[in-house]
Amino acid sequence: MTMLPVLPILIPLLAAAACLLSWRSVLWQRVASTIGAAGLLGSAVALLVAADRRDIVAVQVGSWSAPFGITLVADRFSAVMVLLAGTMGLLVCLFSLFEATRRDIHRGFFPLLLILLAGVCGAFLTGDLFNLYVWFEVLLIASFVLLGLVGGRANIEGAVKYVALNLVGSMLFLTATGVMYGVTKTLNMADLHGALIEVQSQNPTLVLTLAATFAVAFALKAALFPLFFWLPASYHVPPAAVCAVFAALLTKVGVYALVRVFTLIFPDAEPVLWVILILAAVTMVSGVLGAVTQYEFKRILAWHSISQVGYIVAGVGLLAVPHPNVQALGLAATIVFLVHHGTIKPALFLVAGLVKWREGTTELKQLGGLASATPWLAALFLLAALSLAGLPPSSGFWAKLVVLRALVVAQEWWVLAAALAAGLLTLMSMMKIWNEAFWKDRPTDEAARGLEGDRALTNPHRIPKAFAAPVVALIVLVTAIGLWPQPLLGYADRAAAQLLNPSAYVEAVGAPPRESSTTPGDVSSIILDVEELQR
Amino acid sequence: MFLVLAITVGVLFTCGLYLMMRRSLWKLILGLLLLSHGANLAVFVSSGLTRSPAPLVAVGESAPPDGAADPLPQALVLTAIVIGFAVVSFTAVLVRRATHAVASDDPDRMRSTDT
Numbered sequence: 001m002t003m004l005p006v007l008p009i010l011i012p013l014l015a016a017a018a019c020l021l022s023w024r025s026v027l028w029q030r031v032a033s034t035i036g037a038a039g040l041l042g043s044a045v046a047l048l049v050a051a052d053r054r055d056i057v058a059v060q061v062g063s064w065s066a067p068f069g070i071t072l073v074a075d076r077f078s079a080v081m082v083l084l085a086g087t088m089g090l091l092v093c094l095f096s097l098f099e100a101t102r103r104d105i106h107r108g109f110f111p112l113l114l115i116l117l118a119g120v121c122g123a124f125l126t127g128d129l130f131n132l133y134v135w136f137e138v139l140l141i142a143s144f145v146l147l148g149l150v151g152g153r154a155n156i157e158g159a160v161k162y163v164a165l166n167l168v169g170s171m172l173f174l175t176a177t178g179v180m181y182g183v184t185k186t187l188n189m190a191d192l193h194g195a196l197i198e199v200q201s202q203n204p205t206l207v208l209t210l211a212a213t214f215a216v217a218f219a220l221k222a223a224l225f226p227l228f229f230w231l232p233a234s235y236h237v238p239p240a241a242v243c244a245v246f247a248a249l250l251t252k253v254g255v256y257a258l259v260r261v262f263t264l265i266f267p268d269a270e271p272v273l274w275v276i277l278i279l280a281a282v283t284m285v286s287g288v289l290g291a292v293t294q295y296e297f298k299r300i301l302a303w304h305s306i307s308q309v310g311y312i313v314a315g316v317g318l319l320a321v322p323h324p325n326v327q328a329l330g331l332a333a334t335i336v337f338l339v340h341h342g343t344i345k346p347a348l349f350l351v352a353g354l355v356k357w358r359e360g361t362t363e364l365k366q367l368g369g370l371a372s373a374t375p376w377l378a379a380l381f382l383l384a385a386l387s388l389a390g391l392p393p394s395s396g397f398w399a400k401l402v403v404l405r406a407l408v409v410a411q412e413w414w415v416l417a418a419a420l421a422a423g424l425l426t427l428m429s430m431m432k433i434w435n436e437a438f439w440k441d442r443p444t445d446e447a448a449r450g451l452e453g454d455r456a457l458t459n460p461h462r463i464p465k466a467f468a469a470p471v472v473a474l475i476v477l478v479t480a481i482g483l484w485p486q487p488l489l490g491y492a493d494r495a496a497a498q499l500l501n502p503s504a505y506v507e508a509v510g511a512p513p514r515e516s517s518t519t520p521g522d523v524s525s526i527i528l529d530v531e532e533l534q535r
Numbered sequence: 536m537f538l539v540l541a542i543t544v545g546v547l548f549t550c551g552l553y554l555m556m557r558r559s560l561w562k563l564i565l566g567l568l569l570l571s572h573g574a575n576l577a578v579f580v581s582s583g584l585t586r587s588p589a590p591l592v593a594v595g596e597s598a599p600p601d602g603a604a605d606p607l608p609q610a611l612v613l614t615a616i617v618i619g620f621a622v623v624s625f626t627a628v629l630v631r632r633a634t635h636a637v638a639s640d641d642p643d644r645m646r647s648t649d650t
Contacts, residue, residue: 157645178578
């Protein structure tokens with residue numbers, strides 16, 4: 001029971017090791033990774049139950065007590081994110097049993113997928129800032145290789161952009177962590193709570209700079225405007241299963257880190273949070289405008305990911321409003337939207353994967369007639385697309401409703417207007433995919449079917465039932481959340497209340513009560529450093 | 536000395552970012568390398584520069600002597616160096632494949648996935 005927070009990291013790593021040991025056998029790799037992903041989901045469910053019942057589950061790895069050892073903590077927010085990772089991990093793994101080719105598997109597709117899942121779960125569960133950096137790097141390296149795995153010019157190009165921009169973000173994060181240690185002499189997140197209050201009274205600029213550096217580093221990972229350019233350049237190139245797991249988890253890790261840092265560590269970073277709120281509004285609109293100009297299935301979805309990150313981060317930005325009610329509503333909205341987007345966007349990417357399997361292309365101009373050819377696929381897409389656009393009764397409706405409710409209560413009318421406009425444009429571009437790929441007649445002109453990109457197949461493949469099963473399961477799940485939203489909404493409220501009351505977190509980790517540790521001399525010498533780095 | 540190291544960190548960051556923005560993927564690798572050195576140095580000097588005894592616990596004692604050096608930044612920077620090395624090596628291989636695929640090391644020619 002006490003080892004529960006270790007399992008979501010350990011199980012995928014063990015499964016990855018098993019895959020590496022059975023490197024030559026495609027069958028064994030498939031079996032081991034499916035078992036590993038299922039085990040991850042099982043441990044995530046157990047963790048969620050434990051975290052919801054007992055509030056916060058904390059483990060000191062190696063029994064080194066709190067501020068010295070590495071702490072793993074699962075509060076309600078962490079637990080629901082791990083559950084999201086587990087669910088997506090299993091479904092994507094099942095989908096990949098068909099989609100990943102023998103060549104991909106021989107190049108290590110399954111171990112990489114499992115290491116990515118372990119890294120994501122580690123980032124969600126760690127209670128130490130430097131350890132968070134390490135898990136970020138673990139998941140980044142796995143995602144780098146997954147992105148470039150298939151080869152081909154587009155993949156390599158996408159990978160170069162993704163790698164370069166994300167590494168800049170990592171360096172910023174590392175530098176900020178170093179400065180944080182210099183200021184507070186600790187990196188344990190529970191121990192950091194309250195550590196900055198005294199520093200702030202002496203040197204508010206330093207704390208603000210530190211908060212801004214963390215915000216920029218995490219906003220880059222979360223793909224917030226104007227730091228999102230790695231996302232549309234790379235998300236659409238890998239196979240659909242990889243797209244799905246990226247869309248479900250990568251930006252979410254950045255958002256998770258933003259929430260964690262700004263609820264637990266920075267007591268009073270209002271200016272930074274206002275900037276985040278404004279950027280969230282700009283992100284919603286710029287992402288959706290990018291999507292409107294696209295004519296390729298997966299590129300449209302990638303741009304929508306950016307727009308949706310705006311909705312998610314708007315709730316974090318509402319922490320700037322100094323009113324506990326608004327803050328709780330904002331955080332609850334963030335959590336609901338994270339879960340909604342973390343399930344719906346992979347579903348859409350997997351639908352795109354099925355279309356690609358059947359037709360050999362995802363260029364909308366080359367597609368057509370899918371609604372009459374495969375009515376069930378059309379129905380799946382329509383359910384998911386309407387949920388993304390936020391039409392009732394779907395998970396997207398509730399997610400958008402709680403975000404808008406928080407914005408109304410906070411009286412942030414401009415952000416509200418941006419959210420509504422972005423919602424309309426989302427509906428419009430979903431309808432574009434529907435019209436082009438599903439509703440219009442299949443283009444008969446040979447020239448139109450193979451002008452650019454991948455050439456459409458003349459005789460479409462049949463989609464095996466087992467291949468479509470994970471997609472069906474995912475869309476059933478999303479629809480179930482839409483029809484029966486109360487468990488999720490209630491859980492999000494409880495999780496938000498817990499985030500806004502960090503003393504319980506500190507107590508569960510067992511960090512010693514704070515005493516003044518930094519001398520004014522220390523602080524003034526550090527500030528020179530910070531100014532240097534910011535230049 | 537602290538000031539010198541602080542300025543060094545700044546110079547490393549400036550040069551790294553400048554190199555990353557050049558139109559050459561090889562300079563991108565060098566830029567990343569400098570950035571990672573800058574970040575490592577910042578972590579390393581984060582707890583100040585002091586002449587202190589090594590934080591070794593003598594036989595029969597339960598804690599290192601008073602005024603011992605802070606070992607944590609060194610442990611952190613060791614981890615960061617290893618990670619940075621691995622990441623830069625990976626980037627070098629990736630860039631090599633990219634220059635083969637595109638037949639150029641100019642990032643401006645890599646636009647097929649842009650919009």
